[in-house]
Amino acid sequence: MSWIAVLLIGWAVADLTHSVRPVRIVPEATGAVVAVLVGLLAGLTEPLDVLALVVIAGLVVAWGQTVTHGFAHRIPVWVPLLVLGGGLASAVLFSGAAGQAGGAWGAWLEGSGLPALAALDPDRALLLVGAFLVQLSTGNVIVRLVLAATGTADPDEHGSIEADPSVVRLKGGRLLGPMERVFILALALAGQITAASIVVAAKGLLRFPELSSRGEQERIHQLTEYFLVGSFISWLVALGSLVLLSV
DSSP: OHHHHHHHHHHHHHHHHHHHOOOTTHHHHHHHHHHHHHHHHTTOOSHHHHHHHHHHHHHHHHHHHHHHHHHTTSSOTHHHHHHHHHHHHHHHHTGGGSOOOOHHHHHHHHTTSOHHHHTSOHHHHHHHHHHHHHHHTHHHHHHHHHHHHTTOOOTTTTSSSOOOTTSOOOOOHHHHHHHHHHHHHHHHHTTOHHHHHHHHHHHHHHHHHHHHOSSOHHHHHHHHHHHHHHHHHHHHHHHHHHHHHHO
């Protein structure tokens, strides 16, 4: 479990860094360094753990590079999705060999003075950090990659219909997506599945007037497809994180 957590943290930090400072190689290098440091602070210092941290650092760099090249159309956009799926599957497959998290991380949890943190297993606490960080930026990247790979694009920007400058575009998706995923994951972890379902339903209701007011029937269909595919992938990111936390 500790290797999965470190990998998620590395990917999340790389994507968050890119959203703030999209300088060549800096985001993925930052993510790789943070992943290794987090692993060492969590007491993953056995030879096998150190080897795993090196592999994780390589996966973080590979993710950042393939995402950059994929969006620049230098490689197929499914390549970073392959890196993501392959890296995560490998981490899950070999998770049984991972060392138990502890070290400075475990000591901080115990000495935090907060009963909720002190009671947490260091492995689970580390995975919680990674899961929630992934919702903030990596989730958006995954959604964009899937939309690009399936050819599902916002017709107001990339579609076959010429964009009308007078049309008010759908806004706030890059902010609403992370907020929605965090809410869904937090509510699901708290056992409030019904409340999480309400969040999902509310998004559809709030978007409906925008989707139905576009005028052109073809644009309505394209926007509906764009909205549904993007929303379902976004929800799957949150639900996938929940599955990892439930293992």
